[in-house]
Amino acid sequence: xRRVLPWVIGAALVAxxxxxxxxxxxxxxxxxxxxxTMYTSWSVMGRFGLVSLGHGGFMGIGAYVVALLWNYLQLTxxxxxxxxxxxxxxxxxxxxxxxxxxxxxxxxxxxxxxALSAIVQQVIIATRDYSGGSLGYTPNRYHDxxxxxxxxxxxxxxxxxxxxxxxxxxxLIRYRVDRSMLRYALEAIAEDEDAAAAAxxxxxxxxxxxxxxxxxxxxxxxxxxxxxxMFISPDTVTGFAVSLQMVFAAVVGGIYVLLGPTVGAIITIxxxxxLRIFFGTAAVGWDNLIYGVLLVLFIIFLPQGLVGSLLPxxxxxxxxxxxxxxxxxxxxxxxxxxxxxx
Amino acid sequence: xxxIDIYLLEALINGLLLGGVLALLALGLNLIFGVIDVVWxxxxxxxxxxxxxxxxxxxxxHMPFVFAAVICIAGVGGLGMLLHILVIAPLLGSAPINQLxxxxxxxxxxxxxxxxxxxxxxxxxxxxxxxxEVSGMFLSYARLLACGTALAGMVLVYLFLARTYTGTAIxxxxxxxxxxxLMGVDTRRIYLIxxxxxxALAGLAACLLVLxxxxxxxxxxxxxxxxxxxxVLGGLGNMFGGFVAAFIFAEIxxxxxxxxxxxxxxxxxxxxxxxxxxxxxxxxxxxxx
Numbered sequence: 001x002r003r004v005l006p007w008v009i010g011a012a013l014v015a016x017x018x019x020x021x022x023x024x025x026x027x028x029x030x031x032x033x034x035x036x037t038m039y040t041s042w043s044v045m046g047r048f049g050l051v052s053l054g055h056g057g058f059m060g061i062g063a064y065v066v067a068l069l070w071n072y073l074q075l076t077x078x079x080x081x082x083x084x085x086x087x088x089x090x091x092x093x094x095x096x097x098x099x100x101x102x103x104x105x106x107x108x109x110x111x112x113x114x115a116l117s118a119i120v121q122q123v124i125i126a127t128r129d130y131s132g133g134s135l136g137y138t139p140n141r142y143h144d145x146x147x148x149x150x151x152x153x154x155x156x157x158x159x160x161x162x163x164x165x166x167x168x169x170x171x172l173i174r175y176r177v178d179r180s181m182l183r184y185a186l187e188a189i190a191e192d193e194d195a196a197a198a199a200x201x202x203x204x205x206x207x208x209x210x211x212x213x214x215x216x217x218x219x220x221x222x223x224x225x226x227x228x229x230m231f232i233s234p235d236t237v238t239g240f241a242v243s244l245q246m247v248f249a250a251v252v253g254g255i256y257v258l259l260g261p262t263v264g265a266i267i268t269i270x271x272x273x274x275l276r277i278f279f280g281t282a283a284v285g286w287d288n289l290i291y292g293v294l295l296v297l298f299i300i301f302l303p304q305g306l307v308g309s310l311l312p313x314x315x316x317x318x319x320x321x322x323x324x325x326x327x328x329x330x331x332x333x334x335x336x337x338x339x340x341x342x
Numbered sequence: 343x344x345x346i347d348i349y350l351l352e353a354l355i356n357g358l359l360l361g362g363v364l365a366l367l368a369l370g371l372n373l374i375f376g377v378i379d380v381v382w383x384x385x386x387x388x389x390x391x392x393x394x395x396x397x398x399x400x401x402x403x404h405m406p407f408v409f410a411a412v413i414c415i416a417g418v419g420g421l422g423m424l425l426h427i428l429v430i431a432p433l434l435g436s437a438p439i440n441q442l443x444x445x446x447x448x449x450x451x452x453x454x455x456x457x458x459x460x461x462x463x464x465x466x467x468x469x470x471x472x473x474x475e476v477s478g479m480f481l482s483y484a485r486l487l488a489c490g491t492a493l494a495g496m497v498l499v500y501l502f503l504a505r506t507y508t509g510t511a512i513x514x515x516x517x518x519x520x521x522x523x524l525m526g527v528d529t530r531r532i533y534l535i536x537x538x539x540x541x542a543l544a545g546l547a548a549c550l551l552v553l554x555x556x557x558x559x560x561x562x563x564x565x566x567x568x569x570x571x572x573x574v575l576g577g578l579g580n581m582f583g584g585f586v587a588a589f590i591f592a593e594i595x596x597x598x599x600x601x602x603x604x605x606x607x608x609x610x611x612x613x614x615x616x617x618x619x620x621x622x623x624x625x626x627x628x629x630x631x
Contacts, residue, residue, distance in 0.1 A: 240566060
């Protein structure tokens with residue numbers, strides 16, 4: 001049963017657009033899938049205690065590089081997206097390598113990567129003559145807006161299938177990472193870098209691998225977002241706010257569970273849309289208000305995230321050990337409470 | 343003329359004035375980090391609330407500015423204590439990243455609270471302070487006042503930490519969190535006082551910023567990242583380092599803004615930050631451990 005279930009659900013998800021054509025619910029599903037792809041990408045590294053606030057920057061690079069290449073060089077996104085992912089990986093390498101080499105970890109890593117996403121945002125605003133600045137940017141429409149060559153489609157069904165594919169690939173990558181040697185190396189590093197190094201783990205190389213993977217996946221999500229929405233702006237695809245949004249949605253869903261970030265995306269997006277539908281413009285801000293309270297409560301009372309807390313230990317992704325041994329995002333341990341509560 | 347461009351000089355002096363305010367922003371955050379070992383990601387949102395408080399007290403209730411400022415400082419100090427009791431205290435023993443994320447949740451909450459309660463309009467007090475002209479240079483009086491008050495506030499905090507019994511206890515806790523409880527210091531009380539002082543500094547910053555900037559719910563995104571980066575650049579928890587870093591940042595922003603757009607000033611400042619982090623990972627003036 002457990003082996004068959006994912007395939008049944010997968011088949012059901014693929015069948016949705018062939019039997020169901022309402023544009024608005026499909027739009028919500030596409031948005032959820034695209035953001036889930038990015039949240040999952042974040043969790044690929046985030047679950048090992050590598051809390052990056054630079055993913056807003058990676059998403060922005062992905063989105064803007066593809067759009068700029070298309071508009072200025074008429075380069076198809078089929079080439080543009082790999083180039084954007086490569087560019088993102090190079091930038092991630094430039095920032096992450098020295099970080100890992102010089103042991104910038106914890107708060108410091110989060111804040112250095114925060115600087116990266118702030119830089120990407122400010123560069124986009126500063127180059128407003130080319131990138132449209134704060135007003136945003138639109139990739140040129142190709143003929144009637146339906147073209148595989150330009151990766152532009154006007155119907156939601158096609159986009160649903162594309163987003164579903166991207167999300168499935170992201171889940172697959174995360175699944176593979178969870179079952180690889182890389183995972184054991186990174187868990188050892190998260191536990192104690194010196195001990196891991198002494199045990200023969202190449203700390204810098206292992207951390208770099210996961211960071212580049214995560215950054216490139218996020219850039220892919222950003223490019224997809226750009227192609228779907230056909231409009232990007234520095235506030236919606238880069239910066240501090242987007243970075244925090246990624247971290248928090250993943251944390252609310254649960255970063256130690258394969259589907260945690262997806263559940264986080266569903267909760268946050270459906271909450272925002274429901275409030276918008278039922279309360280209209282009066283609800284502006286309420287979604288984040290509830291979201292912020294939930295987040296604080298989750299971190300205090302359910303540090304494993306929603307899905308993580310509902311599942312029994314055994315069912316969580318990764319079979320070897322319960323995730324409570326990972327250093328970040330765990331509840332207060334008896335020992336450290338005793339040490340600080342004096 | 344004197345071998346130095348008058349515009350450059352003006353930019354340098356404006357940078358100094360901006361630096362004073364940034365230093366004040368960084369001081370509160372550094373104090374909290376140094377003593378409680380927690381980063382309040384929502385620190386700038388407290389300032390935003392303080393600015394709204396100033397707006398309503400000054401514009402709606404017609405209070406005198408100085409009186410409103412005192413209430414604002416005390417009120418935001420109280421908010422700091424509340425934040426500590428509700429969010430930080432339950433998380434004191436958990437991973438640092440959890441604390442960072444929890445205060446990030448508070449950031450979302452406060453931002454949207456302001457959106458819901460006050461709307462997204464830009465507001466200002468409607469006070470226009472004159473612009474001083476000093477030998478061909480134009481200096482904003484509001485900035486001068488802000489910088490002066492910020493420096494005075496910092497001196498007060500310094501005296502409080504250096505000369506009072508409570509201040510000594512706070513510095514002692516910052517040095518060794520385990521030993522001080524054994525020496526008979528009530529850490530919970532010290533944490534509350536520190537949270538109040540940190541909050542009060544945010545309140546003071548609110549009173550000064552409200553003279554120069556329009557108030558809107560997302561103003562935190564303008565000042566937030568730069569404040570954290572200044573603290574990290576100076577070495578988290580190192581108040582003197584934060585002070586120096588604030589002036590370096592302000593000068594980079596101000597001087598680059600003279601030759602290019604203001605955004606490039608931020609870009610250069612952030613790039614400078616990343617490069618320094620690689621050379622001195624624990625900040626410009628790292629605490630010896």
